[in-house]
Amino acid sequence: MSGILDGKKILVMGVANNRSIAWGCAQAMTEQGAEVIYTYQNERLKKFISKLVDDEDRLIECDVSSDSSIDQAFSTMESHFGKIDGIVHAIAFAKKEELGGSILNSTREGFGQALDVSSYSLLAVAKAGAKILNNPASIVTLTYMGSDRALLNYNTMGIAKAALESGMRYLARDLGPAGVRVNAISAGAMRTLAVSGIKGHSELIKESQSETVDGVNVTQMEVGNTCVFLMSDLASGVTGDVIFVDKGVHLR
Numbered sequence: 001m002s003g004i005l006d007g008k009k010i011l012v013m014g015v016a017n018n019r020s021i022a023w024g025c026a027q028a029m030t031e032q033g034a035e036v037i038y039t040y041q042n043e044r045l046k047k048f049i050s051k052l053v054d055d056e057d058r059l060i061e062c063d064v065s066s067d068s069s070i071d072q073a074f075s076t077m078e079s080h081f082g083k084i085d086g087i088v089h090a091i092a093f094a095k096k097e098e099l100g101g102s103i104l105n106s107t108r109e110g111f112g113q114a115l116d117v118s119s120y121s122l123l124a125v126a127k128a129g130a131k132i133l134n135n136p137a138s139i140v141t142l143t144y145m146g147s148d149r150a151l152l153n154y155n156t157m158g159i160a161k162a163a164l165e166s167g168m169r170y171l172a173r174d175l176g177p178a179g180v181r182v183n184a185i186s187a188g189a190m191r192t193l194a195v196s197g198i199k200g201h202s203e204l205i206k207e208s209q210s211e212t213v214d215g216v217n218v219t220q221m222e223v224g225n226t227c228v229f230l231m232s233d234l235a236s237g238v239t240g241d242v243i244f245v246d247k248g249v250h251l252r
Helices: 021-031 043-050 067-081 108-129 155-178 201-210 220-231
Strands: 009-013 035-040 059-061 084-089 133-143 180-187 242-245
Touching (some): 009 021, 035 043, 059 067, 067 108, 084 220, 108 133, 133 155, 155 180, 180 220
Parallel strands (some): 009 035, 009 084, 035 059, 084 133, 133 180, 180 242
16 A cells, blocks of 8 residues: 655654654654654664664664764765655753753753754754755654743753744745755653653643543654654645644643
8 A cells, every 4th residue: 555655765863762752753654655764862872773673774873962973974874865855853852950940940051952952953954954855855843832831840941942943944944945844743742751851741741631622642643643744745835834733732
C-alpha cells in the first residue's frame, strides 16, 4: 500500500528513546513510506537509539551545540543519501535548576545553554540543511504552550520555546523562496524524557489530561500523524505556523 510520503527522505533529530515524540513522528512517517535518517548527540546516547534503529547507516552523529559537528553531519548525510526532503527538529535542553520554582532562579549560564540548544539549534540546522534540501521540502520543530503562557515550573524553557517559535517564523520567510516550508507542532504534555526534567511533571501531565476536551491525553502517534501531514505535499500552503496537537488544552 502506498503512503503520502513515498519516496521522501526525512531527517529526524532528537530521538532519545521509544517514548520520545520524535520517535512517534519517525514511526508515523515510516508507515507513510518515508525513508527516515536519524541523528544522535554522542556515542553514549547512540546506544539508546541503536535499540530502535538497527540500520547503522541511518544513524549520524550530530551535536547541535557545535557548528562543526552540524556541518560534518550534513556532509555525511549528503554523501550517503544525497538530497533530502525534510527535517524534524525535536531537540531541547535546560538544566533542572532552570525548570522549577521561580524564574528568578535562572542563571546566565543556564539561560544561555537553554537558548542555544533549544532555539538557536533550529537556525543552525536549517542553515546547514538548506544546502541539501529539495524543492519542495519541509522543516518541523516541536514546541509547547509554555512559550506564551507563564506555566508553573516551565520557566527558562518557556522563554526558549518562545524564541524557537519566533525563529521558525523568520526561517519560513527566508526559506520560502527555496520552496522550504517551516512550521512548529505544539504538542500536549506526555510522559517523555524531556518532561521528566520539569519539577512536578507528573502533576503537569495529570492537569493537562483534565483539560483535554475528551479527558484523554494526546499520544505520540497523534503528534506523529500531524508531522506526516506537514512533511507531505498536502501541506504545501502551510508555513510559519504553530499547530496545536494537544486535544484542546490550549483552549482553556
